[in-house]
Amino acid sequence: MWTYLRRRILQSALPLVAVILGVFVLARLTGDPSNLYLPLSATDQMREDFAAANGLDQPIWKQMADYFWGVLHLDFGTSLRTGEPASTMVMRAFPATLQLAGTTMLLAIVIAVVFGSWAALKPNGIADRIVSFFAMVAAAVPDFWVAILGIWIFAITLQWLPTSGVDAGGASWVLPIATLMLRPVGVLAQIVRGSMVTVLGQPYVKVAKSRGAGQLRIVTHHALRNAAAPALTVAGDLTVGMINGAVIVETIFGWPGIGKLMIDSILQRDFAVLQAAVLITAIAIFLLNIVIDMGYALLDPRVRPVTKQRKSMAGGAPENKKKEEAADV
Template structure:
C-alpha cells in the first residue's frame, strides 16, 4: 500500500510540474498587466516602473526561474490586485470552496446511496422509476439555468432566500442546492446499478444458502461490495467541486476559489492564478489519495 502511495505522489508531482510550466507561460500570453492596472494616460516611464517593481521586465525565462526558486520556499509572490501574498488570498477563497464542497458531497452521498439502494431493492417500482427520472434530470440539467431559475423563484418571487453573497446560513442554501443536483443524479445511477449487480451476485446467493437473514445480506454482504465503484464516482465529483464551482460561485457571488480564478485571469493577476491552481491541484491529489485509501480499506484485493 505504501508503494502505491509513493507512486501516486511521484506521478502527481510530475503532473503538478507540467501544470506550473503550462500555466506560467500561457498566462503570460494574456497580455501586459501594466496596461490594465495603470490609468490609460499613464506615461511610458510609469509603466516601465510598474513592470520593474513586479519583475515583469525580465525575460520570461528569468521570471520563470525566479518564480520556481520562490516556489520552493512556498513563496507564491504577491497578488497584483490585492497587494497581499497570493497564497493568503487563495487560501481565503479555498476555505469557502472547501466548506461548500464538503457539505454538498456529504449531502449528495447520503441521499444518493439511500435512494439508489432503495431503487435497487425494488427494481421497476414507482420509487425506482422516480429515482431514475430524477437522476436523468439531475445529470442533464445545466446548473447555470437551475441557479437562475432558483434565484427567480426562491429569492425574487417568494423572497425566502438571499440572492447572493454570504453571511447567514440561508446564503448557503441555493448554492448547495444547485451544486447538489448533478452529482446526485450521477451517483444515484451508479449506486443503483452497482447494488443491483451485487444483489444478483453469487456471494449473495451463498449467503442466502447459509441462511443469513435479509438485513445482514444487504448491509454486510451487498453494501460493502456495491460501494467500490460508488466511491470512485464520489471522488471524481468531489474533485470537480474542489476545483471551484465557477459558474455557481459567480452567479451567487460566492467568494470561492472558482470565482477567484476567473477574476484573477480577467485581471492578469498571474501569481494568484498560479497559487490557486497549485492549491486546488494539491487538494485534488489529497482527495484522490483518500479515495485510494478508502478503496484499499474496503477491498482486500487492492491491498496485496
C-alpha cells in the first residue's frame, strides 16, 4: 500500500507544478493591480513604487522563481487587498467549502442509495420509471439555474429562506445544499439502480431468497456492499467536481468558502490569494482521490495492489508443487 501511495504522489507532482505555472501566468493576464489599488490621479512614480513594493517590477521569470521558492517553504505570499498572508485567508475559507461539499455529498449518497435500491427492486416498474425520470432531470439541470430559481421561489416570493450568507439557525444551508445535491443524486441514483439490478440477479442472492431471507436483508446485507463499489468511484469524482463547481454556487449565495474567495481574488487581482487558493484546492483534490482509491480497494479486493510478498508466494507455488511430486515418486 505504501508503494502505491508513493507512486500516486510522484504521478501527481507534475500536474501540481503545471497548475501552479498555469495559474501564475493566467492571473497576470487579468491586468495591472495598480489600476485597482491606486487612485486615478496616481503618478508614474507611485505606480513604480507600488510595483516594487509587491515584487511586480521584476521580470516574469524572476517572479515565478520567487513564487516557487516561497511555495517550497510554505510561503504563499501576502494579499494585496488585506495585507494578510495568503495561506491564512485560504485556510480560513476552505473549511466552509469542505463543510458544504461534505454535507451535500453525504445527503446525496443516502438519498441516491435509497431511491436507486427502491427502483432496482422492480425493474421497469412504476417506481423505476419515476426514479429514472427525476434522476435524469436532476443530472441535466444546471446548478446556477437551480440556484437562481430557488432564491426567487423560496427566498423572495415565499420568504422562507435567506438569499445569502451563513446564519446560526442553519436555514442558509438549505438552498446551497439543495442546489449542489441535485446532480449527484441524479447520477448516483442511476449508478446504484444499475448496479443493484445486476447484483440482485446473481446466484448467491437467489440462494439467500431460497433460504427465506427477507427483501430488506437481501438488499442491505448481500446486494448493497457489492453494488457500492461503482457508486463510490462515481461519488468521489462528483465530490471533486463539487469542490470545483462550488465557485458558482458560493458566489450566488454569498457562501464564505474557497470558491467565493477565488472569484473575489480574480476581480481584485489579488494574485497571491488566487494562487494559494488554487494550489491548496488542487492538493486537497489530490488527497481526496487517494482516499477514494483506497476506499475502492477495500470494497473490491480485485483492485488492491499486489505486494512483492504475494507475488513471490504466487511465483513459488508451482516450484514447491514440483518438489512435492518428486518426493512422492
